[in-house]
Amino acid sequence: MSLVNLSHVCSHLQNASLARLGLTSIPYTKLHLSLALLLHKQGFLSQVKLGGASPPAACFPPQAQPDNHRITSAPHTNRDPRSGEAALHELVYRKRSEQDLREEGFGDEAVEFALQHRQLSKGQLERDGWDAKALDFLLEHGQKPPQQLEEEGFDQTAISIIARHSLQDAMAAVREALHRDGLIEDQLSTTQIEHRLRTHLRTTGFPRETLAYFAGPAHSFATPRHLANDGITLQAMGLDIDSQPITTLPPSSRDPDALESESAITRANRASRRLWLGLKYSSDGTSVLSKARMVSKPTKRIWLDAWDLGKVVRGSNSGEVRGMGRVGEVMAVSTDRGVMEARECVERRVGGMVLCRIW
Incomplete structure (x- = not known):
């Protein structure tokens, strides 16, 4: 766990909010992914997408005309007509069966991908x-x-x-x-x-x-509404990333060089993968994420048990950690169950290393 890189991420998010950026990226690591998913769950980020050096096409609305012509993903219909996303599209939108997919030339891996992601996730149910x-x-x-x-x-x-x-x-x-x-x-x-x-x-x-x-079988499988609203859940580094769309994009958003999908992580491209984050702003232009500050440092890591975290959550100080008194403030804690928010740690009675606080 590199707290140095995490401090760079906190500074970058704070500066991106001050610059009123709608989209920014951070390096792709398990710690950064866990923090990004936590911030998305808490409402600080509008989207978390896997991509390359340029933003994936999924970051742009279908009706938009992106000015970046180096999009790192293309619709499955243009990328690979026999991909897993294409098989899922056939299952859900065209009501094809598994046998139909195999007869049309879809491989075992693509069919397995489609059958797995056709099932609604726990959150969707x-x-x-x-x-x-x-x-x-x-x-x-x-x-x-x-x-x-x-x-x-x-x-x-x-x-x-x-x-x-x-x-x-x-x-x-x-x-x-x-x-x-x-x-x-x-x-x-x-x-x-x-x-x-x-x-x-x-x-x-x-x-x-x-x-x-x-x-029941009639309601436990994805429908076009589910794919349009929720997308699919992809796994990266053992974590689930929700709301990854597979919608077909217009020609204006397509990759001219037919580069790989943002969801494809291989040994060859892993070092170049990045997490693209959508920042949120209120109607008056105020940034939802205004500050992001580290609590633990590389030279001094701070650990709190569930009791001490409870004191911090209720607004009291615990050692060198000040109480949470700001409106909308969250605190990220690294536990043996992953990166969790401090209130969730108190609820589940687990402690860990306090990473950073965001408000």
């Missing part, structure tokens, strides 16, 4: 509301024994879901949280207990397989 369906099912049938569930006609998958997400364990966690807050279960109404139970289960989350079960 949650946005479609299937986590609420799973919650309702657990609260209604979670306390029934397996024999009764079989008699009522539930299959083994539903029974295993109830066994995996035990209401007894969830209720025990709710009681523990009430005890920490100095409350007693008898003091709360049934509606309040159910609300806390729902909040706990929603925070714990459901795996994609559970959400896909409740969605």
Whole structure:
């Protein structure tokens, strides 16, 4: 982990915001990618795209006329008519089957790519509301024994879901949280207990397989609406990058030299790959990201446990780390579970090295 390079990234983002740039790039490393995804999740960045020395065509809206004629990506129809993106386009938009793709000459790798990305991700299923369906099912049938569930006609998958997400364990966690807050279960109404139970289960989350079960085959696969709004999720360095579009771009945005896709990372081009970030501004021109400052330094790395992070999040100082008192301020922490925001670390009770703070 290079804190020197991370400090350069923080300075660059701050200077890019002062210069009112709409698009900028940073070197492609796992740490930079983790921080960029965190800032995108927190609302500081409008987009995170993989690209080369020039911005990828996906950074520009389809109706735009980019003045950069060295675009590093081209639509799949121009790049490779038998690519994985092309196979996915055929599956979703033209309703082709796997057998049709193989008969048309698509290779095993392209077909596998299309079948994998045709399935809706966990986040997409949650946005479609299937986590609420799973919650309702657990609260209604979670306390029934397996024999009764079989008699009522539930299959083994539903029974295993109830066994995996035990209401007894969830209720025990709710009681523990009430005890920490100095409350007693008898003091709360049934509606309040159910609300806390729902909040706990929603925070714990459901795996994609559970959400896909409740969605069913008709709603667990991507539609043209999903691809247009959400794009696909690509994996880079073990991290998921959401909202990577595969839309066909107009000729004005196409690469004249038919260079490779921004999503293609190989040993030969990895050193030249960059992360292209879209900066956000308010209606009056004020930058959403105004400051980005390091907390840990190469010569002095600062580690905080969950308790100390809780003090910082609530506005109190912890050692040399000042409390978070600015509106919209976030703090990036490197943990054994990846780069996380300080509030999420407190919620999950994990500590780590404090990297930087952004507001």
